[in-house]
Amino acid sequence: MDEFKFIESITPNYYRQSSLMKGIGDDAAVVRPESGLEIVTAVDTMVEDVHFSLKTMKPYHIGYRVLGANISDLAAMGSNPAYYMVSIVIPSHWSDNQLKEIYRGMSDHAKKYRMDLIGGDTVSGNQLVVTVTVFGFVPNGRSRLRSHAREGDIVFVTGHLGDSAYGLHLLFGEKYSSDGAQYFTKRHQLPEPRVHFAEKLQMLNRLCLNDISDGIASEANEVAEASNVEIHLDYHLLPIRDELKEFPFDQQNEWVLSGGEDFELIGTVAEKDWPVVQDAAHSTNTKVTKVGYVKKEGQNSQVYLHAQQEKQILRKTGYVHKQ
Numbered sequence: 388m389d390e391f392k393f394i395e396s397i398t399p400n401y402y403r404q405s406s407l408m409k410g411i412g413d414d415a416a417v418v419r420p421e422s423g424l425e426i427v428t429a430v431d432t433m434v435e436d437v438h439f440s441l442k443t444m445k446p447y448h449i450g451y452r453v454l455g456a457n458i459s460d461l462a463a464m465g466s467n468p469a470y471y472m473v474s475i476v477i478p479s480h481w482s483d484n485q486l487k488e489i490y491r492g493m494s495d496h497a498k499k500y501r502m503d504l505i506g507g508d509t510v511s512g513n514q515l516v517v518t519v520t521v522f523g524f525v526p527n528g529r530s531r532l533r534s535h536a537r538e539g540d541i542v543f544v545t546g547h548l549g550d551s552a553y554g555l556h557l558l559f560g561e562k563y564s565s566d567g568a569q570y571f572t573k574r575h576q577l578p579e580p581r582v583h584f585a586e587k588l589q590m591l592n593r594l595c596l597n598d599i600s601d602g603i604a605s606e607a608n609e610v611a612e613a614s615n616v617e618i619h620l621d622y623h624l625l626p627i628r629d630e631l632k633e634f635p636f637d638q639q640n641e642w643v644l645s646g647g648e649d650f651e652l653i654g655t656v657a658e659k660d661w662p663v664v665q666d667a668a669h670s671t672n673t674k675v676t677k678v679g680y681v682k683k684e685g686q687n688s689q690v691y692l693h694a695q696q697e698k699q700i701l702r703k704t705g706y707v708h709k710q
């Protein structure tokens with residue numbers, strides 16, 4: 388299929404968002420935000436053999452997950468997802484049907500949040516690369532910045548940690564036929580970002596959120612650095628599935644602390660606002676766990692991990708791309 392036929396095949400028949408003035412089909416898309424809202428935007432790329440391989444993902448999963456990784460950044464800012472744009476580099480050996488499946492994965496995920504595909508770019512190349520840019524809206528001043536953690540805050544995480552990394556381990560090992568294993572492979576292939584939970588917290592004046600794409604060790608350090616605070620985490624409080632606990636401690640640690648791609652949220656909130664977080668968790672059916680607290684401001688911005696009466700510095704050990 389040539390570039391123009393391809394674009395025609397992925398152009399939506401209708402748009403859901405009322406702020407859209409012009410979608411696909413001109414030099415650029417045009418959006419008119421409602422007054423009182425700020426635009427939140429993020430971009431993330433997925434590259435074959437770095438973020439997925441056809442051994443670990445079907446084309447549908449690639450689409451579902453690349454948009455999911457982006458939606459997760461919108462959730463981590465406390466915003467409501469609205470639009471996405473897709474830039475794709477297509478090698479000649481990818482079939483029309485495989486490409487259609489990538490777009491079906493994105494479109495199914497977009498539907499959950501009433502998002503519209505409003506543009507993109509199509510080029511041929513040697514390796515499949517999908518880059519998605521997302522746009523969301525947040526009430527003025529309510530973006531959930533990494534710099535918003537304060538002394539005395541409770542530190543919490545949503546869901547379970549390490550599921551996605553364990554799922555990837557199972558996919559590489561081809562030991563994933565049992566029902567139990569499928570829960571983990573699905574967590575890797577079809578992540579569900581915490582949009583509704585974060586939206587429910589929009590009434591809070593101050594809240595710090597970061598999504599866990601590179602592992603909690605990395606994301607907690609990002610919060611500590613941006614807020615200039617110390618973060619203390621208790622290993623025994625971290626939400627870890629029993630299946631992971633059956634593995635040697637080092638292996639378990641690696642998945643839980645540095646595995647990444649869980650697309651859960653880590654947050655900090657004033658103790659007085661903790662019940663609001665618990666209510667949001669309850670009403671959106673989200674597991675939320677208190678895992679630590681924020682100490683001293685203006686000192687060293689370290690993260691400490693407490694386990695068995697010992698305190699260790701938790702370094703930024705997550706996934707790092709090397710240039």
Ligand SMILES: Nc1ncnc2c1ncn2[C@@H]1O[C@H](COP(=O)(O)OP(=O)(O)O)[C@@H](O)[C@H]1O
Nearest residue numbers: 428429430431456459460463597598599600601
């Ligand atoms: N190549 C780049 N050019 C400009 N900004 C970048 C680039 N790569 C990353 N950033 C910015 O650096 C910050 C951290 O990026 P990243 O670690 O990828 O965040 P996340 O894990 O939330 O996706 C973000 O503000 C992102 O927009």
Ligand SMILES: Cc1ncc(C[n+]2csc(CCOP(=O)(O)OP(=O)(O)O)c2C)c(N)n1
Nearest residue numbers: 436437438439440443600601646647648706
């Ligand atoms: C085939 C394959 N190998 C390795 C991984 C593991 N992996 C790849 S990227 C990544 C970290 C997250 O990706 P990144 O591009 O850093 O996302 P961001 O932090 O920008 O959201 C991890 C854990 C994978 N998902 N698939």
Ligand SMILES: [Mg+2]
Nearest residue numbers: 430431432600
């Ligand atoms: Mg990124």
Ligand SMILES: [Mg+2]
Nearest residue numbers: 460463598600
């Ligand atoms: Mg992020």
Ligand SMILES: [Mg+2]
Nearest residue numbers: 600601706708
């Ligand atoms: Mg990263």
